[in-house]
Amino acid sequence: MTTDLIFDLLKNSFGQKVLKINPNDQPQSIEIMAQENHELFTFLRDDDQLYFDMLSSITGIDNGPEANTMEMIYNLYSIPYDLHLMVKTKLDRETPIVPTVSDIWKTANWHEREIFDLLGIRFEGHPDLRRILLPSDWEGHPLRKDDVLQERYHGIKVDY
Amino acid sequence: MAIQYTYHPDHLKNSEPIHTSVSSLKRGEMVFNIGPQHPSTHGVLRLEVVTDGEIVKEVIPHIGYLHRCFEKHAESMPFNQTIPYVDRMDYMSAMNSEHAYAMGVERMLGITDQIPKRVEYIRVLVAELNRIASHFVAMGTYGLDIGAFTPFLWLMRDREHILRLLEWTCGARMLYNYVWIGGLYYDLPLQFEERCAEFSAYLKPKLEHLETLLITNKIFIERTAKVGVLPLDLAVNYGVTGPMLRASGLKYDLRRVDGYSVYPELDFDIPIGTGAMGAVGDCWDRTYVRMQECHESLKIIDQCLTKLTHEFKRDKEFNPRALVPKKIRPKAGDYYVRAENPKGELGFFFRTDGRSDIPVRCKARGCSFVNLSVLPEISKGVMISDLIAIVGSLDLVLGEVDR
Numbered sequence: 001m002t003t004d005l006i007f008d009l010l011k012n013s014f015g016q017k018v019l020k021i022n023p024n025d026q027p028q029s030i031e032i033m034a035q036e037n038h039e040l041f042t043f044l045r046d047d048d049q050l051y052f053d054m055l056s057s058i059t060g061i062d063n064g065p066e067a068n069t070m071e072m073i074y075n076l077y078s079i080p081y082d083l084h085l086m087v088k089t090k091l092d093r094e095t096p097i098v099p100t101v102s103d104i105w106k107t108a109n110w111h112e113r114e115i116f117d118l119l120g121i122r123f124e125g126h127p128d129l130r131r132i133l134l135p136s137d138w139e140g141h142p143l144r145k146d147d148v149l150q151e152r153y154h155g156i157k158v159d160y
Numbered sequence: 161m162a163i164q165y166t167y168h169p170d171h172l173k174n175s176e177p178i179h180t181s182v183s184s185l186k187r188g189e190m191v192f193n194i195g196p197q198h199p200s201t202h203g204v205l206r207l208e209v210v211t212d213g214e215i216v217k218e219v220i221p222h223i224g225y226l227h228r229c230f231e232k233h234a235e236s237m238p239f240n241q242t243i244p245y246v247d248r249m250d251y252m253s254a255m256n257s258e259h260a261y262a263m264g265v266e267r268m269l270g271i272t273d274q275i276p277k278r279v280e281y282i283r284v285l286v287a288e289l290n291r292i293a294s295h296f297v298a299m300g301t302y303g304l305d306i307g308a309f310t311p312f313l314w315l316m317r318d319r320e321h322i323l324r325l326l327e328w329t330c331g332a333r334m335l336y337n338y339v340w341i342g343g344l345y346y347d348l349p350l351q352f353e354e355r356c357a358e359f360s361a362y363l364k365p366k367l368e369h370l371e372t373l374l375i376t377n378k379i380f381i382e383r384t385a386k387v388g389v390l391p392l393d394l395a396v397n398y399g400v401t402g403p404m405l406r407a408s409g410l411k412y413d414l415r416r417v418d419g420y421s422v423y424p425e426l427d428f429d430i431p432i433g434t435g436a437m438g439a440v441g442d443c444w445d446r447t448y449v450r451m452q453e454c455h456e457s458l459k460i461i462d463q464c465l466t467k468l469t470h471e472f473k474r475d476k477e478f479n480p481r482a483l484v485p486k487k488i489r490p491k492a493g494d495y496y497v498r499a500e501n502p503k504g505e506l507g508f509f510f511r512t513d514g515r516s517d518i519p520v521r522c523k524a525r526g527c528s529f530v531n532l533s534v535l536p537e538i539s540k541g542v543m544i545s546d547l548i549a550i551v552g553s554l555d556l557v558l559g560e561v562d563r
Contacts, residue, residue, distance in 0.1 A: 004531050006533070021493075022493075024492075024493045025494040025495065026267065026493070026494075026495045026496070026497075027496065028270075029494060038496075042498065053396050054396060054399060055399055055498070056399065056498065056507055056525060057496065057507050057509060057523065057525035059509045059521065059523040061511060061520070061521045068457050073494065073507065073509065075496045075507070075525075075531060078409075078451075079396065079412060082417065084496075086496060088494075092163040105397060105399065106394075106398050106533075106537075107397065107398045107399030107400075107530055107533060109533065110529065113279070118231070123494070131224075132223060132224060133223065133224040133227045133562060134224060134227065135174075135175035135176060135224070136174065136175060136176060136177055137174040137175055142229070143231060143232060144233060150356070154163060154165070154168070154171045155166055155168075156165050
């Protein structure tokens with residue numbers, strides 16, 4: 001099954017929530033709306049023709065204050081059908097909130113915690129949204145383009 | 161400049177507080193920490209454990225003690241300069257990580273097909289050598305965790321041979337920077353092939369000895385069989401890959417599934433867990449799969465050596481750096497590349513803008529990070545000593561968990 005067919009399949013079921021296909025990416029990607037996409041991800045995992053049972057990775061990207069957007073990228077893989085798919089969503093940078101997928105793929109739990117930690121994107125319905133890599137009392141989200149390092153952390157100079 | 165730090169008891173509490181609220185504990189329950197400084201956690205992993213007597217009620221891993229900002233570094237320097245940082249993620253199998261990274265950038269540049277076969281065979285050769293070294297550490301320290309000291313010494317002795325071979329290729333024992341984008345640092349040193357073949361012949365009987373000493377040892381079986389059983393559906397849902405997933409019974413190896421590099425031309429099997437000593441996907445299966453993989457890697461090494469001494473043999477004119485690009489300018493777009501590391505699927509996500517040789521975003525999907533996330537699920541209700549056995553069987557490298 002090609003990405004075009006997956007796109008049509010999604011378009012039939014979800015209509016306007018599916019935006020466009022980007023053939024230049026490797027693997028080819030499909031862009032969807034950021035909000036209320038929980039059913040769409042459940043469909044991707046459970047559909048008989050797709051069965052994307054493996055969520056390889058989730059990436060968060062900050063496009064900077066000028067573009068004023070953030071992005072989430074999901075890399076899915078279907079073990080039985082050997083299919084790859086990249087799913088993208090664009091978020092507003094002021095209030096970056098997306099629904100969690102950690103109840104669909106449990107592996108998303110830690111991936112989403114990492115993205116929350118480093119980029120400050122919030123996940124609606126996440127069971128345990130805490131910092132994972134950085135200390136709990138760290139200020140700011142260092143992978144944001146406009147993040148400013150705190151001067152001192154527990155009395156230790158941060159930027160040297 | 162010396163770092164001035166004044167101790168304050170609150171700092172520790174605030175930087176990584178315990179997750180369990182003490183008031184919610186039931187009668188007889190207790191919270192305690194294993195690690196971050198404990199040999200059986202294989203690095204700086206801290207496990208917050210809620211126990212009732214000897215029974216583990218809940219495990220909460222705390223990570224991040226070795227966080228070295230790989231992603232931030234990677235998006236501030238050109239692609240080729242990131243390779244040493246990639247080494248330091250999974251420092252037990254740096255060659256495999258380099259191979260995955262270089263392959264990703266080559267795929268972005270569209271030069272995958274032009275890479276000379278000799279370069280690819282050398283890459284696979286060193287990667288498989290490194291895979292054996294990584295599995296040796298996994299099995300050796302695992303034995304050590306549950307009380308077997310001799311196998312550790314045996315394995316470290318044989319691993320040292322591998323590290324010396326790899327040191328001979330590039331000068332470094334563990335962090336190589338040998339696989340470059342578009343080629344290699346150097347060709348193999350003179351007579352490397354002969355020495356490597358000697359080593360392969362030396363190692364085969366040693367693996368048999370190891371199997372009798374450790375894997376089929378009665379005490380080892382008692383400690384690991386039916387412990388930490390990871391069912392297949394749970395493993396896939398948690399994104400677990402590598403020997404852990406194969407031990408749960410799925411024949412899934414990216415070297416075969418994706419068929420990258422020259423792996424389609426090589427003949428090797430994919431060992432899976434069968435539950436021979438208890439249940440499919442228990443700690444014993446995981447160790448046994450690693451053991452079998454060492455045999456398969458030796459097979460691959462032998463085939464690579466044959467190719468490198470016959471079909472693609474040493475040539476004075478051959479320059480392994482011939483294709484190394486002067487300027488790396490991939491087309492704008494998003495790329496995800498993955499490869500089979502000794503511990504599982506190592507993935508790299510790149511976003512490039514097509515204008516510079518610095519990625520806009522580079523994310524590493526660490527296999528140890530994902531494999532560790534399943535620990536709280538499979539260690540509910542086990543004994544504390546079994547918890548140590550389970551953590552050891554995950555084969556964690558904290559450098560890759562924290563990145």
